[in-house]
Amino acid sequence: GKPVLRDLSPERNQVLQFKDHQGDTSFPALHTLEKDETRGRVLHFFANHELLATELMALVLLKFPEAPKAFRRGILKTLKDEQEHTRMYVRRLADMGMVFGQFPVNGYFWKMIAPMSTPMDYVSRLSLTFEQANLDFSAYFAQRFGLIGDRASQALMEKIYRDELTHVGYGLKWFRRWKDPKLTDWQAYEKQLEFPMSPQRAKAAPFNLKARQQVGLDADFIQRLYVYSKSKGRTPxxxxxxxxxxxxxxxxxxxxxxxxxxxxxxxxxxxxxxxxxxxxxxxxxxxxxxxxxxxxxxxxxxxxxxxxxxxxxxxxxxxxxxxxxxxxxxxxxxxxxxxxxxxxxxxxxxxxxxxxEAWYESIRPLFAKDWAADQLRAFLRSRSDGQWLIAEDAIGQSCDSEVGVLSQIECLRQKGYPRVVVKSLYGSAGGNMLRCWESKISERQMGWIANALRREGALLVEPWLDRMMDFSVHWQVEPGAIRWIGWSHLKVDDRGHYRGSLWMPSFMRAMPKELAKFAHEGEPERLRRLFYDLKEFLFPHLKQAGYLGPVGVDAAIFRGGDGRPRLKPVIEINPRYTMGRLSIEVGRHHAPGSAGYLQILNQRDLERHGHDSFDAWSRSIEKALPVVTDERGRLVSGAVFLNDPTTASGCLALWQASRDIKAFWEVGHPLEATLA
Ligand SMILES: [Fe+2]
Ligand SMILES: [Fe+2]
Incomplete structure (x- = not known):
């Protein structure tokens, strides 16, 4: 007959009408799968999919009368499978005391597939996408139902899984016959799907590799699908x-x-x-x-x-x-x-x-160290609990001339700070600073000061602190709010250069005794409270500058002149992402109880360890520190490279995960050993 070109929609009884915009048609939450009600909702959800598949196959027969006979015969056979699947679900629901149609159902598959314009379009959208995803769903639910002891539902899912293997294989056969032979399967597939359809919808977690191999999908297709990512609807x-x-x-x-x-x-x-x-x-x-x-x-x-x-x-x-x-x-x-x-x-x-155009001038000062020092001064003045904090005279002073720098150095020495540091306003990661530890300022040091003043207009002069622990706190500035993100430890060498970022599942509990005592002295959680106060204190200033985005504040606990620990709440304010923030974000992928350490390895590290490429080195690191994940796929221990060692030319970001939190504190020793 002639193709049916009208917009068709399936004839359904009253209770099975699509209710995409009324009632909750979403998939139930699975933590209560032991309950009949939840299992019933899952089965109900899938029953609707089987009915939709049946209806869509009928639509294929109506829309494409000219398609090859063998294809149409295959569709009819599959349609009968889908009818049977629908019946199986309906029967299982009835056994559990439920009725198909008692919950609202959605017409999502229909909306996504019915506009198909060719049989190729159909096999791409249904067989290779939604039916392929069902290889993951049906295998997963067969297993979950089995674990709960619901044998009947398990057997049902297993039957559907076996049939689905055939259905996907059938689609793949025709897809290969119709695709442009110059393209790989993956290329042809990706090209065929138009947004909001995408390969993202052809899989679910856990990814069933075995099923895809069994169906005959090629290795390239499977790996590309495995790593494929595209938002299904949320704006990215x-x-x-x-x-x-x-x-x-x-x-x-x-x-x-x-x-x-x-x-x-x-x-x-x-x-x-x-x-x-x-x-x-x-x-x-x-x-x-x-x-x-x-x-x-x-x-x-x-x-x-x-x-x-x-x-x-x-x-x-x-x-x-x-x-x-x-x-x-x-x-x-x-x-x-x-x-x-x-x-x-x-x-x-x-x-x-x-x-x-004004954004640059308003945001620029936030990056400078003199702004951070001013904020710290104002913050300390707003508080009355100064005894455990840095003394005001130890906060950096901005100086805009050589004479000013020299007299400030002298002034600090008079006050009992023999070691002084002169910092560039925009230097980062401990670079661009001048340590004045000898009593005399050398010619070379004077040259550095003159140069930096010419470049930046001012320098920050402050005492060198005997640091006990470096760390950073992280926030996110959003329209109308500032959100707490977390803590991260900073490892710096004795010259103040950045070595790495350490992320602990619990920042407070990981601290050595003396420091932990300090964090809670006089008042429980006083360290945490102080940084909450600081966050609220800085928020209006960030807002006024029009800043939105990440903020990391570097801070340190140091040993004061009296030998007791003191806190410097602000060393730098970084209105941007930082390695510390990155370590917190990587930490979100960890299994409970496991900590992580981030290092940026460079050419010098490479030579020091006697390797001639990052690729070769990475392989030996991986051997020494193999990745272990838990049953939910979360990282427990091992080495992960945050950039690809194969293409790395100048540096390699190494993330080490471990449950041995103590070893992470002794940074520089056990870590170096594992890297050798
Ligand atoms: Fe089915
Ligand atoms: Fe199917």
């Missing part, structure tokens, strides 16, 4: 790694990273993968190796989508340019981050800091 946040905010703030918007800086930026461009959710997007310069992404997934990380940008920015053809965007999250709101994000600003559903 867009991340990008742009690390040189301080340099931009120091040198102005015209700053260009040198070759070495560029290579570090490229090496570490994957870091935002660990900051976001699986429905977010990370902009990268190089496409990531599928095998690397698969390894991350095996280590317990849900991967977001990655999208390539060129030197010029986001491609005109990028589908991102036509999607709504939830938020823009560059590593820092520097001119570089602004440049990359600018083309997406029109699609934003949320506010972002750079509005108009």
């Amino acid at each position: 946040r867009i991340h990008v790694f742009n690390p040189y905010a301080e340099q931009f703030m120091m040198a102005g918007p015209g700053f260009t990273p040198n070759r070495q800086q560029k290579s570090i930026q490229e090496d570490l461009e994957t870091l935002p993968l660990f900051l976001c959710r699986s429905d977010d997007v990370v902009l990268v310069r190089r496409p990531q190796r599928i095998a690397y992404l698969a390894k991350l997934k095996d280590s317990g990380f849900a991967l977001p989508q990655t999208e390539c940008v060129s030197e010029k920015g986001l491609e005109e053809a990028s589908e991102l340019r036509r999607r709504k965007v939830g938020a823009l999250c560059p590593w820092a709101w520097s001119p570089c981050g602004y440049q990359v994000m600018k083309p997406l600003m029109a699609q934003l559903t949320q506010a972002c800091p750079p509005v108009g």
